[in-house]
Amino acid sequence: MxxxxxxxxxxxxxxxxxxxxxxxxxxxxxxxxxxxxxxxxxxxxxxxxxxxxxxxxxxxxxxxxxxxLDIGRMNFPVGGLVSFKEMSERIGRKSRTIVHENRLIPASEEIIGHLELDKHRHLVWEVIRAREIEDESVILDKDYFRSDIVPVLTKEISSGSIYEYLENELHLQISYAKKVVSVEDASEEDHKLMDLNDYIHVVVVRNYVYLEDTTLFQYTESRHRLDKFQFVNFARRAHGEEKKSDLSRNPV
The missing domain is CATH 1.10.10.10 (Winged helix-like DNA-binding domain superfamily/Winged helix DNA-binding domain)
Known part of the structure; x- marks a missing residue:
């Protein structure tokens, strides 16, 4: 009861x-x-x-x-590794994923740099997905996965949760990510695949995702419409001996 x-x-x-x-x-x-x-x-x-x-x-x-709180903006956690499916289930809003690209391609020099690959020929999975929330396309996700670690990736998998597939079917241990957040000019692709209205800038979150053995296997550009998302994290100020210890490790 x-x-x-x-x-x-x-x-x-x-x-x-x-x-x-x-x-x-x-x-x-x-x-x-x-x-x-x-x-x-x-x-x-x-x-x-x-x-x-x-x-x-x-x-x-x-x-x-x-x-x-103002629910016109949706909290997007900077400090965690949360899939779009998990986030949309949590916020409880109507959502849909549209897969525009799901293909195996030779890695460009840019992607070789992001994934820290050597200069030999590499094939990577390129997945480009628009994310709709309440019938508006407000996120454009561009994912690149090393094909030697993710040998198969279908459009059906990409339309759902890739992380569920990686963890439950391929049994990969996804551990942590480095994230870089910036505000940038919207690209032609952004205007084509997103409902940007009059916005000319997007928030870009670049994710470098690592396995438990520290292998960098995924690079993602997640491009967001400015008015729909706020990126949140939680921080706690250290006190006493804990503060001294932190400062000794990370001097300002």
């Missing part, structure tokens, strides 16, 4: 926020008030609020309460 109440609170406020009934910046009732309204415990309420915060719908401020 507690689980049902927890989900009911979450769903009630999720629908009110999405419908615009609760605007950005609106303070929602306190844990005590919600516990009385739903005739449940504060712990159950806290679980529902935590899920709303985790999924980017509210922001909890210590000693002040919980406030509705």
């Amino acid at each position: 507690t689980t049902n109440i927890f989900l009911q609170i979450y769903q009630d406020y999720l629908e009110r926020i999405r419908a615009g009934e609760l605007a950005s910046g609106t303070k929602i009732p306190s844990e005590n008030e919600l516990a009385r309204e739903y005739n449940t415990s504060r712990e159950t309420v806290r679980k529902a609020l935590h899920l709303l915060a985790q999924n980017g719908y509210i922001h909890k401020i210590k000693a002040k309460g919980s406030f509705v």
Whole structure:
């Protein structure tokens, strides 16, 4: 029963926020008030609020309460390795992937550089996918995979989750990524494959993805429409001995 109440609170406020009934910046009732309204415990309420915060719908401020976030922009985690499928399931919005290219090609000098390959001839998988959210193409993903590590990659796989295939079928241990974020002029390809409206710039996230054995096997350019995404990360300031230790490793 507690689980049902927890989900009911979450769903009630999720629908009110999405419908615009609760605007950005609106303070929602306190844990005590919600516990009385739903005739449940504060712990159950806290679980529902935590899920709303985790999924980017509210922001909890210590000693002040919980406030509705602007959901016109979707939080895209800079610090994690999250597939589009995982992200779209989390935000709960209508989404679709359109595969424009899925082919095995000789690596260009640029891709050889990004994947740190030697100068010999290399074949790589090039996958170009537009990502639609609520019927607008707002992301263009350009992925390149080493074919000696990913020997087969079909259009059907690319239209779903490539990471699910790599981890569950090829049993690759994807470990970490280096990311570089920049704002750049939109290219002709961006204008052709994305719904940019009047925007002339895009946010570009370049990902260099490594396996558990430190092999660099994937390079990705993820190109985003400016108004739809904000890139988030969480950082904690070190204190005391922890701060001294950090400074000794990374002097400013």
